Amino acid sequence: MLDVQALPLPYFLLRVRVAAMEPAEPGQFVMVAGANRPEPYLRRAFSVYDQEAAADGSLVISLLGKVIGRGTEALAACLPGERIPVLGPLGRGFHSVASRISGYDGSGSGRAALVAGGIGSAGLGLLAQALARAGRSFDFFYGGRSAEDLVEAETFRRLSERTGGRLVKTTEDGSAGERGLITVPLKAGLRAGAGYTTVCTCGPHGLMAAVAGIAAASGVVGEAATETPMGCGYGACLGCAVTLKNGGYALCCRQGPVFRLDEVAW
């Protein structure tokens, strides 16, 4: 643990040095827990929000979190210098749609809409960076209840503007951006021909379900970084089932957490 940055409550940013970990792909996650704490019992899944290779060959990952329960409380209470367990990188990230159509690998064409709800922005951090690096233009739609929920707005403004895109904010109380839900400007953007060929989203279930509907109605493909209660994060407990449209189940931790918008039974 390098440092814990207390962001406006209840948000926090952990920077952790991991000795032996492959860099994460956009959308991948790690399982982490507080230092030497027997409780809560299970580790917690965190998207890798940011990462950088250190000079000594180790990797420093950043985890953007929100205190919502015992697990996140324990993590937010970590102290610099403490050793915490980290397992990862895990799961399958944004790849199918993102790389084929609006590829962060530079192979595709077209623009992307990234849609985050609150702390869901953590799941889009590496994707936004990758798109910016590849010179793929994207707009970042960032919705929250209130201004303090748009915790990394400036980062996403910078990244999107670098690609010729923009940051669009909404809050339910009108304290930042337009008052209302983020799906409203997303719909408007699609209607106005903003040139999106893909939509990638991470946030509350209701938001992702709405984005899937909007994307389908506009004939745009996309992906969502989903979240379910997770036991192990590496495919052993089979606890993190996501119901698919074909009636089957997929494991969020192994086949996901990123799924095509049109394959999940929202």
Next chain:
Amino acid sequence: MSGDAARRSSPDLSTRVGPLRLQNPILTASGTFGYGLEFADRADLHRLGGLVTKGLSLEPLAGNPPVRIAETRGGMLNSIGLQNIGVDRFLSDVLPGLKDLPPKVIVNLFGYAQDEYVRLAERVDPYEGVAAVELNVSCPNVSKGGIEFGHDPEILAGLVRRVRSATGKPIVVKLSPNVTSPQDLGRAAKDGGADILSAVNTFVGMAIDTATMRPVLSTVRGGLSGPAIKPLALRIVFDVAREVDLPVIGIGGIETVDDVLEFLLAGASAVQVGTALFRDPRTAERLVDGLRERLRTGGIPSVDSLIGAAARPE
């Protein structure tokens, strides 16, 4: 042998569990480590004493709808619903990769009817790589079958007898803790011809989401596992080991070397590690190292000398 290698192999942890000879008494429990092979990059499979597969049925099963798990104090509830790839795919795709590894492969079998257990046992019987079968007669997460076989001594004895006639493999019967007297079921399993008992499966429990005011799990009830159940499981292992003349494999919230020792002292000949693997996939191998270290520093010559020591008169 280098100093390190010597330390890694001494004292000898090998142990006998009925007809099974294990390189050490640490196994992974059914449903907590898949089929083993898929985690070869996350754990050193070579160092396990044994590996019990996810419960296998005749046909693949998709499992229960979400929500399937709920964290609790000191553990978790699960209602996975026996999601598995089916016995045939296990035998053709997975077993070949496991059969030459040092850990003994115990195949956990589950059926909705007695006939299905018999057919499953017949199916795995010809495979040399299968060291034993473990009968899941106590899964709390399926609406029919399974659990009823594990709750009635007469039915259980009859089921084990039929499986006995279908296979020459050692038969492990996994006992349910959700009965008044698990030792009665253990005795029935022995009467039917079981070679080994494993104890215990998960305890039936539930959790309620106070925000939605609804049960957390889609199936309402689930199986409780983790450190929370250790004292309960230990008591059952103690009673079963004393009262039934069969070797016992202890299961229930095992996470530390002391947990392993407690189960051995209570009368278990080996243990299965389960939910702790969800926290750390290397738990089992860590326990192998820790147990060896403890035996060495304690001047304890073998695992055998510990088994049941707590039940002997002073």
